[in-house]
Amino acid sequence: MAYTCVVCVKQVPDTAKVTGKAMKEDGTINRAALPAIFNPEDMNALEAALSVKERFGGKVIAVTMGLPAAAAVLREALFRGADEAYLVTDRRAAGSDTLATSYILSKAVAKFSPDFVFCGRQAIDGDTAQTGPQIAEKLGFPAVTYLEKLDVEGGKVVATRDIGTGVETDRVALPALFTVTEKFGELRPADVRLVMKYKNFEPKALSCDDIGCEEGRCGFAGSPTSVNKIESVVLAGKGFKEIPADDEGIAALVKELRDERTIG
Amino acid sequence: MSNFYRDNPDIKAVVEGLDLSEVAELLEDGFTSEAEIAPKSAEEAIDNYLRALDVAGDITGNRIAPTAEATDVTGNILNEDGSVTYTPGIALAMKLFGQAGLLGVQLPYRFGGLNMPCTVMTAVNDMVSRADASLMNMVGLQGIAGTINAFADEEIKKEYVPKLVSGEYSGAMVLTEPDAGSDLQSVKTAAWQDETGNWFVNGVKRFITNGCGEVLLVLARTEPGSTDGRGLSCLLVEKGPKVKVRRLEHKLGINGSPTCELVFDNAPAKLIGQRKRGLITYVMALMNGARVGIAAQGTGIGEAAYRAAREYAAARRQFGVSIDELPAVRELLVDMSVDVQASRALAYYCSKCVDMEDGLSRKFEKAKGSPDAPAVRERMKKYAAFNKMITPMAKYFGSEMSMRVSSNAVSVLGGSGYMKDYPVERHFRDARITTIYEGTSQLQVVAAIAGVMGSMTCDVVDDILGAGWQGEHPRMKALLADLEETVAFVKTKDKAFHDLSARRLVDAAIALIITALFVRLDKGDAVNRWLATRFPPAHAGLEVVRGGNDAPIALFDALAPMPAAE
Numbered sequence: 071m072a073y074t075c076v077v078c079v080k081q082v083p084d085t086a087k088v089t090g091k092a093m094k095e096d097g098t099i100n101r102a103a104l105p106a107i108f109n110p111e112d113m114n115a116l117e118a119a120l121s122v123k124e125r126f127g128g129k130v131i132a133v134t135m136g137l138p139a140a141a142a143v144l145r146e147a148l149f150r151g152a153d154e155a156y157l158v159t160d161r162r163a164a165g166s167d168t169l170a171t172s173y174i175l176s177k178a179v180a181k182f183s184p185d186f187v188f189c190g191r192q193a194i195d196g197d198t199a200q201t202g203p204q205i206a207e208k209l210g211f212p213a214v215t216y217l218e219k220l221d222v223e224g225g226k227v228v229a230t231r232d233i234g235t236g237v238e239t240d241r242v243a244l245p246a247l248f249t250v251t252e253k254f255g256e257l258r259p260a261d262v263r264l265v266m267k268y269k270n271f272e273p274k275a276l277s278c279d280d281i282g283c284e285e286g287r288c289g290f291a292g293s294p295t296s297v298n299k300i301e302s303v304v305l306a307g308k309g310f311k312e313i314p315a316d317d318e319g320i321a322a323l324v325k326e327l328r329d330e331r332t333i334g
Numbered sequence: 335m336s337n338f339y340r341d342n343p344d345i346k347a348v349v350e351g352l353d354l355s356e357v358a359e360l361l362e363d364g365f366t367s368e369a370e371i372a373p374k375s376a377e378e379a380i381d382n383y384l385r386a387l388d389v390a391g392d393i394t395g396n397r398i399a400p401t402a403e404a405t406d407v408t409g410n411i412l413n414e415d416g417s418v419t420y421t422p423g424i425a426l427a428m429k430l431f432g433q434a435g436l437l438g439v440q441l442p443y444r445f446g447g448l449n450m451p452c453t454v455m456t457a458v459n460d461m462v463s464r465a466d467a468s469l470m471n472m473v474g475l476q477g478i479a480g481t482i483n484a485f486a487d488e489e490i491k492k493e494y495v496p497k498l499v500s501g502e503y504s505g506a507m508v509l510t511e512p513d514a515g516s517d518l519q520s521v522k523t524a525a526w527q528d529e530t531g532n533w534f535v536n537g538v539k540r541f542i543t544n545g546c547g548e549v550l551l552v553l554a555r556t557e558p559g560s561t562d563g564r565g566l567s568c569l570l571v572e573k574g575p576k577v578k579v580r581r582l583e584h585k586l587g588i589n590g591s592p593t594c595e596l597v598f599d600n601a602p603a604k605l606i607g608q609r610k611r612g613l614i615t616y617v618m619a620l621m622n623g624a625r626v627g628i629a630a631q632g633t634g635i636g637e638a639a640y641r642a643a644r645e646y647a648a649a650r651r652q653f654g655v656s657i658d659e660l661p662a663v664r665e666l667l668v669d670m671s672v673d674v675q676a677s678r679a680l681a682y683y684c685s686k687c688v689d690m691e692d693g694l695s696r697k698f699e700k701a702k703g704s705p706d707a708p709a710v711r712e713r714m715k716k717y718a719a720f721n722k723m724i725t726p727m728a729k730y731f732g733s734e735m736s737m738r739v740s741s742n743a744v745s746v747l748g749g750s751g752y753m754k755d756y757p758v759e760r761h762f763r764d765a766r767i768t769t770i771y772e773g774t775s776q777l778q779v780v781a782a783i784a785g786v787m788g789s790m791t792c793d794v795v796d797d798i799l800g801a802g803w804q805g806e807h808p809r810m811k812a813l814l815a816d817l818e819e820t821v822a823f824v825k826t827k828d829k830a831f832h833d834l835s836a837r838r839l840v841d842a843a844i845a846l847i848i849t850a851l852f853v854r855l856d857k858g859d860a861v862n863r864w865l866a867t868r869f870p871p872a873h874a875g876l877e878v879v880r881g882g883n884d885a886p887i888a889l890f891d892a893l894a895p896m897p898a899a900e
Contacts, residue, residue: 260434261434261435263446266373266385269382269385317649
């Protein structure tokens with residue numbers, strides 16, 4: 071059984087390298103001040119899609135929405151084994167919140183009649199974890215969040231979800247959408263042969279019209295959310311870890327926080 | 335975690351500084367390949383090489399390095415049924431390298447390879463060894479596929495090379511026996527043919543890296559009654575019930591690399607290439623490639639040890655300062671850095687010479703009979719001659735460097751360096767094998783000395799810097815004159831004295847060649863450090879030789895006899 075897998079990927083500012091200039095006055099992210107990277111959990115989503123193709127056959131289509139520079143993440147997806155890649159880019163999509171973004175992406179994804187749709191659990195710039203489930207809602211697909219493992223039995227997907235206090239196993243009919251966490255496993259390395267093949271690849275650019283988006287549901291016009299203010303919030307957690315009170319302990323703590331992208 | 339290519343600009347600097355344009359043109363037959371991924375220009379080819387190194391840097395730095403400590407502790411397991419379970423880090427690494435296409439760096443496009451030069455393979459091995467020295471022994475086994483591709487029949491190539499490139503199969507170079515180590519001419523393992531022409535192999539092999547692999551290239555005696563290398567052929571044996579892994583060695587280091595003792599009990603085999611050429615042609619080619627690999631392995635171990643020492647010295651405070659403020663520690667660290675750079679420059683340059691010889695030899699095959707042919711042949715012979723000297727030099731220098739640098743890294747870390755809590759004791763243990771396998775340091779000197787005695791050092795420096803360098807570099811000119819004077823002196827003496835003097839002559843030649851590479855690569859500080867610290871001992875060594883003292887030979891005879899064991 072060969073499946074068509076669509077994976078939504080996003081180019082995000084590297085929040086591990088946040089500086090004072092990271093925020094613009096209007097509360098949006100100053101993307102020019104930060105290096106752009108492949109959203110970490112979208113890499114896990116891509117790995118999920120590639121593993122389905124590897125085990126059951128089919129193809130993997132990577133889709134992103136963003137500025138033309140976001141083609142870089144599509145090339146990375148092709149280097150890993152994606153078969154096709156598309157860039158949704160349109161001035162009318164600028165300023166989209168998760169509602170407008172998921173609407174636009176759902177229109178793009180629908181074009182490919184997928185069996186599986188994979189998204190990263192959340193992006194490190196917005197941390198909302200809303201876009202994936204909202205795409206599912208608009209497509210009328212079941213949404214399985216926090217995926218860490220999947221199998222196919224009798225035509226249905228057996229999905230293992232990380233629910234924080236344990237795991238939940240769901241049986242889901244296809245087509246379905248999955249949001250993937252790092253527990254699914256690390257993205258495979260680039261294949262040098264594919265790097266040689268696709269290094270100059272420029273994706274086909276799709277406009278909002280190309281994918282049949284309605285006027286007024288994209289960009290600022292389609293986004294009821296606006297950022298009022300941003301503040302630093304310290305969460306009180308129960309669990310704690312003792313850090314040795316020496317230079318090495320502190321260095322290890324800072325490294326861990328940086329690696330987890332908790333601090334920049 | 336970091337990408338080992340991006341965090342170490344020296345790799346790119348050396349690859350670019352050596353200029354691989356002609357190597358690329360030769361490899362790609364003038365950019366005429368019809369393969370979809372083949373580059374169309376030298377510029378594109380070199381861009382591809384650097385991209386391949388970026389992928390290798392990602393895998394080695396981000397994925398493999400974090401597994402190295404566990405790999406060292408766990409090692410591989412020999413199961414009761416004779417199968418071998420790889421340690422998880424090694425299994426993961428081989429999977430990732432297969433996915434990345436990096437198990438076929440030098441193999442042709444048609445078998446899934448990258449058709450890239452030895453220089454790229456060396457840079458990959460450099461990073462692999464920095465991450466986990468033992469993994470280099472596994473990644474480096476793609477030389478097996480290279481040997482099959484170069485010498486076997488088309489049918490055998492098609493059957494095995496793609497599987498070795500994808501990682502479905504892994505290989506082993508099966509040479510050493512209990513009584514045939516450095517002296518491979520005395521191999522006893524026998525191969526015989528039945529009446530229908532099928533080959534079978536019988537015998538015991540020892541110290542076989544990845545002997546548990548699927549494709550075993552076995553050196554065996556096919557000519558009954560012969561006693562030397564001319565009676566040996568190369569046969570391919572597939573893993574199966576007639577091949578048994580009898581033992582996994584417990585080693586000082588490189589614990590991720592499974593070192594097997596193998597028993598062949600009439601194991602079915604296929605002849606590779608022609609009979610009687612096993613040792614003298616095929617294994618020598620394979621072994622030369624493996625020596626370049628060890629030069630890279632030494633470089634990577636040195637890099638890892640140097641970085642660990644730098645990091646520790648910056649963090650460790652004694653006497654109210656971080657210890658990297660102390661002049662004695664600074665000198666150690668600076669010389670470690672220069673030593674590693676020297677080894678990298680020599681290993682990569684050596685690889686480029688290998689690439690030039692291979693490329694020109696292919697070009698010559700095609701140009702035979704044309705007016706260009708004699709000139710191509712001339713240049714091919716020049717690089718072939720260089721390689722006979724430079725390959726053992728790079729192996730000798732890189733491996734001895736890894737011993738010095740890892741030992742000094744332990745010194746920088748002091749008591750902590752002796753403990754398992756830090757990686758430098760592992761680097762120190764891993765380094766130790768590099769001066770032994772693929773020919774000991776003493777044997778590398780034996781291999782390199784002919785070139786030095788034939789005054790090839792000057793030709794090599796000419797190749798690196800262009801003729802006319804002597805006017806600009808008086809210290810190098812003086813060392814060369816000293817070396818040539820000493821060579822002339824040694825020629826008047828007997829063979830024992832030649833052998834005794836060889837190391838000092840080779841050391842002086844290496845000091846010159848590395849300085850030339852530093853000049854070529856615009857490493858001014860390294861040149862000055864080398865002139866200040868390595869030239870005086872090189873001159874002193876030559877002076878010892880010219881003293882004509884052959885005392886060690888006579889003194890050994892005068893040693894008190896060892897008491898017999900009771």
